[in-house]
Amino acid sequence: MNSTPEIVNDGPLAGSDRVSATVAQLEEEGDIAADYLEGLLDIADIDGDLEMDVRQGRAYVSVEADDDALRLISDPDTVQALQELTRLAVQSKTGRFSRVILDVGGSRxxxxxxxxxxxxxxxxxxxxxxxxxxxxxxxxxxxxxxxxxxxxxxxxxxxxxxxxxxxxxxxxx
Structure with missing residues (x-):
């Protein structure tokens, strides 16, 4: 029997076809999201440290930097767009709807x-x-x-x- 707690997803794919993700699956989403974001940051030549966490049934990925290197991508609209791209990248790897949350430079x-x-x-x-x-x-x-x-x-x-x-x-x- 799997002792990993299940977290219920109440997003767009929920309802009669309830979708749930275990903590391990959410951690996997966080890892995939971090890898994807690291690739984007490398392409943009932006230095940043990535941290992952699982809270309230979602994978959270934070990008932080000591200087204002993130200033260009920490605008709320930009973060929202990056979050959607990251969710799509996670979904394409896992085959599951993702509700990963992205925080860039304290934007949340x-x-x-x-x-x-x-x-x-x-x-x-x-x-x-x-x-x-x-x-x-x-x-x-x-x-x-x-x-x-x-x-x-x-x-x-x-x-x-x-x-x-x-x-x-x-x-x-």
């Missing part, structure tokens, strides 16, 4: 702060009398972060829309 912390500020502005609109506040469309990972931030502030949030148009609406509940 910066995005977390941006999301907290966005929620603060939305909550302020509700406190000024609006019944609800809609946020822009964002990735499932960012929506999850928003739901957590909103809940911590005592409000309610729900996601609406499909695909790239999926967004979060905040209300008092």
């Amino acid at each position: 912390d910066a995005r977390q702060q941006e999301l907290e500020d966005l929620v603060s502005r939305a909550v302020a609109r509700i406190e000024e009398g609006a019944t609800q506040a809609s946020l822009p469309a964002m990735s499932s990972y960012e929506r999850k972060l928003v739901h957590d931030i909103v809940a911590d502030r005592g409000f309610v949030s729900e996601s609406y829309g499909e695909g790239a148009d999926r967004h979060t609406v905040i209300s008092r509940g």
Whole structure:
């Protein structure tokens, strides 16, 4: 019997065809992602250290550097694009949908702060009398972060829309 805990994937391939990944499979995804990213960094002649971790049912890969060598690729839109390319590379190697998360030079912390500020502005609109506040469309990972931030502030949030148009609406509940 395999004693490795299973982690359930609730991404786009979930539902009636539930997909799960073991910690070992997630570690494999992290290794594949790190190899892919190392190749990209070499092509771009960018020095960076890669660290891998498994948290909350996802493989996390962080790219760090001592200087500002990552400045060019740590923009949130660039990180999102690199993450999607990395997910595709992992998926092509494993044959499984990947939800690997990429952080470049602290970009995840910066995005977390941006999301907290966005929620603060939305909550302020509700406190000024609006019944609800809609946020822009964002990735499932960012929506999850928003739901957590909103809940911590005592409000309610729900996601609406499909695909790239999926967004979060905040209300008092």
